[in-house]
Amino acid sequence: MSFTYNRTVRFQDTDAAGVVYFANVLGICHEAYEESLEASSINLKxxxxxxxxxxxxxxASVDFLRPMFVGDKLLISLIPQKIGVEKFEITYEVTVAEVVVAKAITRHVCIDASSRSKQELPDEIVQWLETNRRDAEGAERRRSREIM
Known part of the structure; x- marks a missing residue:
């Protein structure tokens, strides 16, 4: 299955209208990304x-489908996918009580930190991508069988 991350919306996440501030959704998605790396035994530091x-x-992009409020229990599902030898994309689905409230995408490029030039993804990231993608595809197949 896709990697999932649970998070409660905090007051600090919201704006003057009482809903999650748009930019904070990407921050929440990034938290899920970090957790998925750590769950794959990648040392975050x-x-x-x-x-x-x-x-x-x-x-990065986000589609907001419904508002999120303080106290909402979010479930963030993410599916990373390799889209080239030096880049990958992560799709996120944010749900509250099994209702999709937002969808997001982040695209990442691997670069040499000194030269800032693109380089191939390291093996540990390729493995993280393959493992999470395979798990997500398996979950999707199981769901489609349940519907039949």
Missing amino acids: DFFTNPSVAFPIVH
Whole structure:
């Protein structure tokens, strides 16, 4: 199945209208991304402070389908997918009580931290991508059988 992350909306996540501030949805999605890396035994400190390689986000988008409020229990599902030898994309689905409230995408490129030039994804990230993608595809097949 896709990786899932549970999170409660906090007051600090909201704006003056009492709903989650739009930019904070990407922050919440990034929390899920970090948790998925850690669940795959990737050391976060090494991953984010490695002086030789970096994974900047080069594209991000969010579709807001329903508002999210303080106290809402979010379930963030993410599916990473390799889209080239040096890049990957993560799709996120944010639900509250089994209702999809937002969908997001982040696209990441692997670069050499010194030269800032693109480079191939390291093996541990390729493995993370393959494992999470395979798990998500298996869950989708199981769901489609349940519907029949």
